[in-house]
Amino acid sequence: MNTFIAKTWRPVLVLLLLFCLWEAAVRYFEIEDWLLPSPSAIFHEAVLSWDTFSIHALATAKLSVTGFLIGSAVGLIIAIILHRIVFFRESVYPLLILSQNIPTIVLAPLLVVWFGFGILPKLIVITLVCFFPITIACLDGFRQTSPELKHFMQMSGSTKRQVFWKLEWPYALPSIFSGLKISATYSVMGAVISEWLGSKEGIGVYMTMASRSFRTDRVFVAIFAIMMLSLLFFIVIKLLEKWCIRGSSKEEK
Template sequence: MKQLAAASWRPMSVLLLLFIAWETSVRLFHIETWLLPSPIAVIKEAYSSWGSFSVHLLATIRLSILGFGIGTIFGLFIAIILHLMPFLRKSFYPLLILSQNIPIIVLAPLLVIWFGFGILPKIIVIILVCFFPITIACLDGFRQTSAELKHYMIMSGSNKRQLFWKLEWPHALPSIFSGLKISATYSVMGAVISEWLGSKEGVGVYMTLSSSSFRTDRVFVAIFAIMLLSLLFFLIIQLLEKLCIKGYRKKESS
């Protein structure tokens, strides 16, 4: 906790200075609220509209968690299959790279045409955003496993299953969690983009309605909520990383 406080005071100080400069500029140049609201105006709007905004926020949180969970399972499954079957990795790895060159905002309307306006196209959008960092990080973790330890276990009579679960998987955990932290923040962005496809609630819907009515202060409320939610997801994955890696180390030492 002390390390977290010591590491966070510098970025918090910079952020505070930016808010002060923002507030001062708005007041000094008399910028209209519809063009650029001050931080205090945004905070006031967040407080006054919390009752209606919280419904949209909870909808985005549910969608993000669901999409991130499915995307994580999908990404890990692909990584494990490609790792255990090298001939598939040589065939499909370039296709994974190419899949990320398709803009999600362009693909989203096609998903609506194919799957309708339900939850399925929204989940697919989040999965497409989330699975790639997890798959690539997981494959990199498997590839960086110590060749000497692998050779030693093979010489000791370990089969492929033991080699994977006792050496390659634990060794890849730091890389996997790095991918999870990236994907956790992407899941919020993916959820907001998917909500633009025709949802009835969500932060994406709230942003669309606010921008169309020139309520810029509400748009900033949504932006700050997305940033805080992404940061919260990142910190949760970071905490899980410490617990899991510590657990594996205790298990190995015992």
């Protein structure tokens, strides 16, 4: 607990100082709320509109988690296939890189045309955002496997499946979780972008309605909510990483 406090008090202090400077600047220069609201005004609006906003936040959280789980599964499956089948990796890997050069905001309207306004195009957007960091991190983790240990297991008569699950997979876990942490934060962004396409609820919908009515305070409420959701997902993956890697290390002992 003391270690956690020692690591977090500095960034919390810096954040509080930034909010204080922001508050002072808005009051000193008498900036209008529609142009740049103060942190106190944003907090006040968050409290007042919580009953309405919580519905949108919950919808985005559900969509983010669902898309993240699907994207993670797709990313891991693709990484395993590319790792196990060499000629397939050489053929498909460049296409994966090219797929990330397509702007999501441009591809999203096409998905609506192809698949309608349901949940499917939204999940596709989040999956496209999430799977690539996991695939790349997983492949890098597989490549970091100790060649000496791999050669030793092969000389001991281990099958390719045994080498993969007993050696390569544990070695890749730290890299996999690095990709998961990146994708977890991207999933919220992907969910918000997908909600701009056409949805009845969600932070993206709330943000769009607020910006159209020049309620800048509500836009900032949505922005801070996106940041908090991303941070929450990151912390959950971080805790899961400690539990899994610690558990795998105990099994090896």
